[in-house]
Amino acid sequence: MSFSVAIDGPAGAGKSTIAKEIAKRLGYIYVDTGAMYRAMALYMIRKNIKPDETDKMSLASKEVDITIEYYNGEQLVILNGENVNPFIRSEEVGNMASVSSANKDVRFKLVDLQRQLASKADVIMDGRDIGTYVLPNANIKIYLTASSKVRAKRRYEELTQKGLSCNIEEIEKDIIERDRRDSTREFAPLKQAEDAILIDSSDMSIEQVINTVIKMVNGGNK
Structure with missing residues (x-):
């Protein structure tokens, strides 16, 4: 029997960092749903599809092949045969992903692949609607x-470490707007599942969050 862990939460909460490290320590497969949506968004941008062109998004989603592969322990996001890891972390792609992920055809395409992965192996998956929609029967x-301030500060530090120039107030404004968009979308909005455990990481270190989750997994996987 495969075991699945679902981690949901808003943009910048540290979901990916924490999920990747837990997967490494427990030997689970990390399914980076955000990266899959970002790869889809990159495809839309390359096709010059605008955020309000929903019909074009629906059509384009049918011709996209997105897979996740592991090579020397590194996760590769493959878009139509191309490793797109270097291109999917920009703000432009992130904003397009937030818009295009609200498109039902885009979501159906990716959710199907994510569920197949979870049915075959022990997985940890993070996103906006994993526990509520993608894996409603997840074990944990x-x-x-x-807080939006803490999330903006983390993002600001991440970008400045890469040598990118950015404005912390603008980042927080973007985060608040993305939260609003993600939680009010009609289809599979961002929300806490009724049976999910809330972890507020505002005053926690990454290691504290990781240890908290691993204890939960070890307690539930007996």
């Missing part, structure tokens, strides 16, 4: 959040 569900 966590809702990971932090």
